[in-house]
Amino acid sequence: MLIPSPQDFSFDQTVKSHGWRALLPFTWSEDAQSLEYIYAHSSGTVCIIKMSTPEGVLSVDCEIEDEEVLGAVRQMLQMDILLDDFYAYCEQHQKLASIPPLKQGRLLVSPSIFEDVVRVICTTNTTWAQTTSMVARIVDAYGSPHPTNPERKAFPTAQQIAADTLEGFSTKAKLGYRNASVYKIASDISAGILNLEELRTNDFPATDLYKRLLTLPGVGPYAASCLMIYLGRYDRVNVDSWARTLVGKELGRTVTDKEAHAFFEEYVEWKALVYHFYPWAAR
DNA sequence: TTCCAGGGGTAGA
DNA sequence: TCTACCCATGGA
Numbered sequence: 001m002l003i004p005s006p007q008d009f010s011f012d013q014t015v016k017s018h019g020w021r022a023l024l025p026f027t028w029s030e031d032a033q034s035l036e037y038i039y040a041h042s043s044g045t046v047c048i049i050k051m052s053t054p055e056g057v058l059s060v061d062c063e064i065e066d067e068e069v070l071g072a073v074r075q076m077l078q079m080d081i082l083l084d085d086f087y088a089y090c091e092q093h094q095k096l097a098s099i100p101p102l103k104q105g106r107l108l109v110s111p112s113i114f115e116d117v118v119r120v121i122c123t124t125n126t127t128w129a130q131t132t133s134m135v136a137r138i139v140d141a142y143g144s145p146h147p148t149n150p151e152r153k154a155f156p157t158a159q160q161i162a163a164d165t166l167e168g169f170s171t172k173a174k175l176g177y178r179n180a181s182v183y184k185i186a187s188d189i190s191a192g193i194l195n196l197e198e199l200r201t202n203d204f205p206a207t208d209l210y211k212r213l214l215t216l217p218g219v220g221p222y223a224a225s226c227l228m229i230y231l232g233r234y235d236r237v238n239v240d241s242w243a244r245t246l247v248g249k250e251l252g253r254t255v256t257d258k259e260a261h262a263f264f265e266e267y268v269e270w271k272a273l274v275y276h277f278y279p280w281a282a283r
Numbered sequence: 284t285t286c287c288a289g290g291g292g293t294a295g296a
Numbered sequence: 297t298c299t300a301c302c303c304a305t306g307g308a
Contacts, residue, residue, distance in 0.1 A: 019289080120289095121291095123288095123289050123290090124289075124291070125287090125305095126288055126289085126290090126305070127288045127305095127307075129288095129307075130288080130305065130306065130307085131288095133306090175304080176304030176305045176306095178303095178304080178305095181291085217292090218290095218292095219291080220290060221291090222291085240289040240290080242289055
């Protein structure tokens with residue numbers, strides 16, 4: 001089915017906005033320019049959602065094509081994010097002028113906040129290669145298999161992880177010291193103590209949302225800032241080693257986290273989007 | 284062997 | 297608030 005897209009939507013820019021397309025159950029084909037996601041439908045069926053833009057229009061191919069799948073696609077590609085204010089801001093700043101014509105500003109995210117929380121924790125203090133391995137082990141060990149391609153599995157629910165013991169999870173997922181954090185979050189969701197999805201629907205002030213995210217085990221300033229971006233809040237930069245490198249090149253010296261934050265201070269509520277899509281000389 | 288990667292938690296100042 | 301230190305893991 002063909003999906004009507006906002007005027008300022010770019011499938012290519014969204015998919016390539018950061019590394020999520022390389023983490024299961026996403027798979028990206030550079031040759032076909034198509035993104036696949038193994039989706040656990042509420043009916044219990046696991047299906048493969050294939051997204052591409054063969055004629056410049058977003059096309060979705062799935063065994064199940066209903067409102068739920070369409071909603072998941074719109075969610076993953078952030079199609080309902082409004083960028084008008086951000087683009088107006090960019091047009092007032094010469095350095096950011098390239099962003100609106102390129103239709104940048106949307107990031108690839110997961111259908112559930114739990115999934116993005118687990119992914120982000122798996123990016124902390126490790127290499128990208130190890131992040132992909134960690135996420136792959138979680139999906140392989142606990143995800144529901146596709147009925148006809150059982151080697152392809154959906155991202156597990158919190159309940160599927162919590163059904164195992166911490167020892168079992170640690171042995172299978174091998175997240176190092178992150179095991180306890182991810183298992184605790186999954187267990188709390190499964191027990192009904194924690195509801196991450198309410199962070200999406202409730203209209204929290206940004207500072208409250210940030211504080212709520214920081215209460216999650218394994219989630220610190222970097223991870224919380226990442227998750228805020230996925231929730232459409234851009235007033236905190238997820239300063240990581242890459243941010244320090246880029247700002248360092250821009251300033252011609254090595255910089256601390258504090259200096260990296262200071263570099264983006266002028267971009268008010270758009271700091272994180274500016275970091276992601278700033279026309280860095282190195283790119 | 285040592286270092287470190289898209290940091291987090293804690294203790295102590 | 298800031299700094300120092302440890303934290304599993306696996307590749308370089």
